[in-house]
Amino acid sequence: MSLTLQPGGSASRALPAASTRSGVVAGTQQTTRPITTGTSVLGIKYRGGVMLAADTLCSYGSLAKYKDCRRLTGVNSRTLIGASGEYSDLQTISDLLRRNALEDRCTADSLYEEDNNEECAGEVWSYLRAVMYNRRNKMNPLWNDVVVAGFQQNADGTTSDSPFLGVVDKIGTAYEDDILATGFGGYIALPLMREKYRPDMEEGEARALLEDCLRILFYRDCRALNRVQIAKVTQEGGVLVSDPYELDTFWDYKGFQTNKGELGTDGGW
Amino acid sequence: MRTFAALFLPPLLLAAAAAALRPGEVSMGTTILAVRFEGGVVVGADTRTSVSGYVSNRHAAKLTFVLDREVDEYVASSEQLEGVMEEGASTCVLCRSGSAADTQRLASVVRSELVSRQLLYQIRGTVSHAAALLRNLLVSNEDLSASLICAGYDHELGRGVIYSIAPGGTVFEERSWAAGGSGSSYILGHLDSLYPKDGNNKKELPLRTEEEAVEFVATALGLAMERDGSSGGFVRMYVIDRRGRRFESRRPMGDGKGGQGERGRIQPSMKAFAPAITPTKAATDVSRRSPAGQ
Numbered sequence: 001m002s003l004t005l006q007p008g009g010s011a012s013r014a015l016p017a018a019s020t021r022s023g024v025v026a027g028t029q030q031t032t033r034p035i036t037t038g039t040s041v042l043g044i045k046y047r048g049g050v051m052l053a054a055d056t057l058c059s060y061g062s063l064a065k066y067k068d069c070r071r072l073t074g075v076n077s078r079t080l081i082g083a084s085g086e087y088s089d090l091q092t093i094s095d096l097l098r099r100n101a102l103e104d105r106c107t108a109d110s111l112y113e114e115d116n117n118e119e120c121a122g123e124v125w126s127y128l129r130a131v132m133y134n135r136r137n138k139m140n141p142l143w144n145d146v147v148v149a150g151f152q153q154n155a156d157g158t159t160s161d162s163p164f165l166g167v168v169d170k171i172g173t174a175y176e177d178d179i180l181a182t183g184f185g186g187y188i189a190l191p192l193m194r195e196k197y198r199p200d201m202e203e204g205e206a207r208a209l210l211e212d213c214l215r216i217l218f219y220r221d222c223r224a225l226n227r228v229q230i231a232k233v234t235q236e237g238g239v240l241v242s243d244p245y246e247l248d249t250f251w252d253y254k255g256f257q258t259n260k261g262e263l264g265t266d267g268g269w
Numbered sequence: 270m271r272t273f274a275a276l277f278l279p280p281l282l283l284a285a286a287a288a289a290l291r292p293g294e295v296s297m298g299t300t301i302l303a304v305r306f307e308g309g310v311v312v313g314a315d316t317r318t319s320v321s322g323y324v325s326n327r328h329a330a331k332l333t334f335v336l337d338r339e340v341d342e343y344v345a346s347s348e349q350l351e352g353v354m355e356e357g358a359s360t361c362v363l364c365r366s367g368s369a370a371d372t373q374r375l376a377s378v379v380r381s382e383l384v385s386r387q388l389l390y391q392i393r394g395t396v397s398h399a400a401a402l403l404r405n406l407l408v409s410n411e412d413l414s415a416s417l418i419c420a421g422y423d424h425e426l427g428r429g430v431i432y433s434i435a436p437g438g439t440v441f442e443e444r445s446w447a448a449g450g451s452g453s454s455y456i457l458g459h460l461d462s463l464y465p466k467d468g469n470n471k472k473e474l475p476l477r478t479e480e481e482a483v484e485f486v487a488t489a490l491g492l493a494m495e496r497d498g499s500s501g502g503f504v505r506m507y508v509i510d511r512r513g514r515r516f517e518s519r520r521p522m523g524d525g526k527g528g529q530g531e532r533g534r535i536q537p538s539m540k541a542f543a544p545a546i547t548p549t550k551a552a553t554d555v556s557r558r559s560p561a562g563q
Contacts (some may be wrong), residue, residue, distance in 0.1 A: 062451065062498040104397065184322070222298075222322045222498040251503050251520055253328075256316075259516045260330035261378070263340040269330055269373055 014236045025028060030140040034086035036060055038071045040185030040221045041082040042213055043147045043165050044193060045178045046206035049234035050149040050163045052082045053210040055218070056244045057225035064225065072231040074239035076101040076118040078111050078159055079150035081128075081233050084182040085170065086143035093142060096131070097124060117157065121150025121164040133172025141170045145182035159235060181213075184221040189213035203232070237244075295320050298499020299331060300490055303420040303431045304464075305474055306482035309510030310420045310429035312362050313486035315494050316502030318369060327502050329369075333376040334363035336338065336383060336394050336421065336526050338513050344384060350363035357424030360509050361396040363403075364418035366372035367436065371413040375406060396423040400432040400440050408438035418447050423508050429509065445474055448489075450496030456489050473546030479508055483517060491521030 034205040041054045058066040072082040072092065075097045083090040101118060105106040108117035119127070135141050146168045152160045166176040179197050181190045196209050205228060218226045226249055260268035303312040318326040338358035361380070365372035379402050383394035400419045407413060419432040433447040434440050441447075443491055445464055448456065463485070464475040476482045483506060490504045506517040 056391050059498055063455075064496050064498055187323075188401050207309075219322045219327050222324060222501070251328075254327040256503070257518060261333040262514075262516075263337045264343075267331070269369070 008262070010229075017152050030138075032142045034089075036065070037088045038069065038084050038087055038090070039221055040181055040183040040189065040217055041071065041084050041147045041214075042147070042185050042189050042193070042210050043082070043149055043167075043180040043201070044197065044206050044210060045163045045165050046201040046203055047199070048163075048203065049232050049237075050080075050151075050165050050201070051210060051226060051230060051232040052080060052147060052149050052208050053214055053230045054082050054084070055214060055225045055228045057223065057227070058087050059223045064223075066144065067225060067227060070229065070241075070244075072229055072241055074231075074241060075124055076104075078118060078233060079121045079124050079148065079236045080233050080239050081124070081146055081148050082231070083144040083146040085145055089142040090146075093128070093131075093146060099126075100127075115255070120159070121148050121166070122152050124148050124150070125164070125166040125168060126167045128175035129172055130203065132168050132170060136171045137141045142171050147180055147182060150239075152158070161235070161269075162238035163233070173220060184217060184224070185213070188217055188220055192216070211247060215249060218247065218249060272322065294327065295369040298452075298497070299366040299450035300456070300497060300500040301331060301366050301449045302453070302456075302489055303364060303418045303443075303447050304476055304482050304485055305429045305431060305470065306476040306479055307474055308429065308479070309422050309508065311479070311482040311486050311506060311508050312364055312418070312420050313490050313504055313506040314364055314450075315490060315500040316505055317494075317500055319499050321366050322498075326503070329502070330505060331365045331372075332507055333363045333365060333446050334361065334378060334514070335363055335380040336396070341384075341387060341393070342386060349560055357427075357511060358393055359395045359422055359424045360514050361394070361399045361419065361421035361423075362507055362509065362514070363399075365419065366417070367416045368414040372417065373417045375403060375413070375415055375417070378406065379403060392538045393424065395462035396421040396432070397426070398429050400434065403434050405436045406438075407434065411437065416449050418449050420447070422511050424511070445458060445476070450500065452490075452493035452500035455496045456493045459463055459489060459492055463488050479510075483508065487521070488518045491519075494521055 036058050038058050039055065041052060043050065043052045044259050052072050054071045055065055056068050056070065057068040069087060072080065073094050074080050081097065083093065092159065104117050104119065128146055128148065132142055148166050150162050152162050154160045165178065166174060167180050167181055167182065168174045178199070179190065179193045181193070192213055193209060210230060214228050215226065218224045226247045227244050227245060229242055229244045235240050259265055271463065275522050276324065279511055280456065295318060299315060301314045312332055314331040316327060316329050317324055318329040338360055341358060363376050368473055379399055381433060382402055383399065386394060388391055396419060397511060403417060403419060412434060416436055417434040419434055420430065423430045429441040432440055433443050448460060485536045487504050492502045504519040504521060506519070508515045508517065
């Protein structure tokens with residue numbers, strides 16, 4: 001297999017137009033399974049914005065290899081993405097979207113910031129859906145579930161009041177909701193978030209809820225870590241991604257401390 | 270326990286190895302460790318049981334006793350067996366890794382066999398007997414997925430003893446320490462650097478006191494749990510000597526380097542933004558509910 005550099009860097013591979021019609025580009029391989037993976041991403045809308053949360057672990061199979069990997073990134077000043085799944089594909093997607101944002105900025109009619117020419121979150125989500133579906137049709141998917149968060153835009157291009165939260169998976173399924181979770185989060189965190197969600201939640205409540213869900217994911221997901229990152233998009237503040245920090249975990253239940261496995265006690269396992 | 274290759278690479282298609290976990294089988298992807306000190310052994314294990322990436326039990330007990338002097342004395346407390354108790358007694362624990370079902374069954378079978386011998390033949394079982402029984406069972410049942418460490422105080426040998434038992438039935442006696450389970454690979458270098466396995470046939474053991482041994486086990490297991498996705502929870506340990514057993518448990522602490530995410534302790538510091546309102550615990554706290562059945 002020969003190694004060839006694709007023109008335009010790693011981002012160009014994702015563009016639908018760049019691949020040949022026949023599907024498989026000579027000398028390249030197709031994704032068959034993920035190698036370095038991130039686990040769940042959680043997203044929730046609250047009053048005044050949208051918040052995403054994820055841990056900072058990339059696993060290499062069962063090995064917890066990279067403990068400071070950033071899975072939440074801003075795309076432009078009003079859109080944020082987070083992804084689970086293959087990390088190299090997330091890097092490709094992130095490069096692609098940032099390249100698009102750069103092109104938009106450079107080719108805009110106006111150079112003034114307030115004449116907002118950036119894609120809104122809904123556009124990014126729709127574009128990603130097309131990219132993922134196209135890759136899937138070539139049997140070479142980007143192995144991710146991507147959550148897109150941000151704001152929609154009004155007809156004149158200004159940022160609207162309505163927050164946006166949507167997800168696109170590796171085969172191009174795309175949907176929007178007020179609460180989202182990928183991976184294990186769908187089983188464990190989503191029911192909890194649905195129970196506690198209110199449309200007018202304050203930011204602090206939303207953050208506490210996401211942290212609680214991440215903590216439970218750390219207890220119950222083999223590939224999770226208690227070092228996490230939170231990111232939010234608000235109308236005034238734009239995109240903010242926090243530094244990673246660590247969560248408290250609780251192990252002092254009396255039931256845990258009993259000596260199971262001894263003879264003469266309950267003999268539990 | 271997975272086959273050797275799969276420990277280092279992401280899950281590939283496993284060849285149908287005899288001792289591999291069957292689909293749907295509950296694994297104790299695990300880290301287990303036993304070390305000898307002057308006077309006995311310290312055994313330790315993590316507490317995570319996992320099924321396809323879901324932690325089905327986060328406080329599992331992988332250390333199962335098959336000989337326990339207090340209970341065995343009770344069993345033997347009839348007139349016929351007086352005198353049997355005057356010699357010493359062994360305490361033997363099985364550190365279980367591999368399939369949860371297979372190892373639970375093995376522990377039960379070995380325990381019942383040792384008890385019946387005590388009643389029928391009036392002999393006290395020893396750790397070496399337990400290891401021999403396990404070898405017998407594993408050699409005749411190749412399909413069992415069980416990788417065990419059989420350790421304890423052996424009253425006939427008069428010292429602590431550790432046997433490492435592989436799925437086919439291979440039994441090795443280990444002089445100073447033994448480690449097993451999926452997480453053990455990550456700490457072999459750590460264990461080797463501190464306590465070389467074979468040494469120069471020195472008579473004394475590297476670990477003198479019980480406290481040293483307990484710290485050694487807790488630290489090593491903490492390191493394995495940091496890296497192995499199939500190991501986690503807290504560290505369960507037993508100190509075993511001629512008097513019996515003592516339970517200890519530890520929550521692994523981070524190494525203080527901050528920023529590497531321990532699977533544990535913490536100080537939250539989110540400088541990027543502070544909550545607009547202090548979140549109310551009642552409204553949002555979902556993780557403090559007591560576990561089902563408590």
